[in-house]
Amino acid sequence: MLYQLKGLADIAAVIANERKCGGTVEAESIRLRSGEEFSNIVIISVDGDGHSIYTVGFLCEKGKHYLVHINDISMVTNPTHTWTCKIKNQFVRKQKIEEKLRYLDKLCKVNEGSCLSPFIEEVQRLINDIGFEQVRNSGITLPVKLLKEKKILQIA
Missing domain, CATH: 2.30.30.100 (SH3 type barrels.)
Incomplete structure (x- = not known):
């Protein structure tokens, strides 16, 4: 919460x-x-x-x-x-996570190679919202800068 x-x-x-x-x-x-x-x-x-x-x-x-x-x-x-990954309603959680994973995938493809701050911040927000495990299991390629700097925030 x-x-x-x-x-x-x-x-x-x-x-x-x-x-x-x-x-x-x-x-x-x-x-x-x-x-x-x-x-x-x-x-x-x-x-x-x-x-x-x-x-x-x-x-x-x-x-x-x-x-x-x-x-x-x-x-x-x-x-x-x-957070979307913490929703108790299983139907909505599945639906929202799929929707946000599709958006994250498109965002990363469109901004491939970009290290601009607004892009990195939006990717971080999405990862916090849907959970890093979900992103890792989806196979989406995250920006290298984000992974090198270890800026992925943990969900509290």
Whole structure:
């Protein structure tokens, strides 16, 4: 867990800045007004008009996608900003890791031979987010400078 989220504005900020900060928003559970309860949900969208939020989109453990009006949510338990490799929801973790590995592979191919700071920093963020073991097992060729300087940060 990176940190606890305090409200929908925090959740919206993490989702909007996912590429910059990495990770995703996961909650222990969400209970709807109808009484339905879902465990280990990953919030994937928070929609509003700028002043107020009116829908929340999330994926449950079975992989179903729900869009729920804010008035239909009774409670969200323990929403946290979590590294992708630490997501408890297996369906979403697999999906997000595959998506980020594809992005990392394209990023490394496009910037092959580059040692520019923004590229190296983005590769480091991606590795921190999806885990070094996942990257190593994927066969993606990482920049030589990154490996020589041992700048790969460990996941805390």
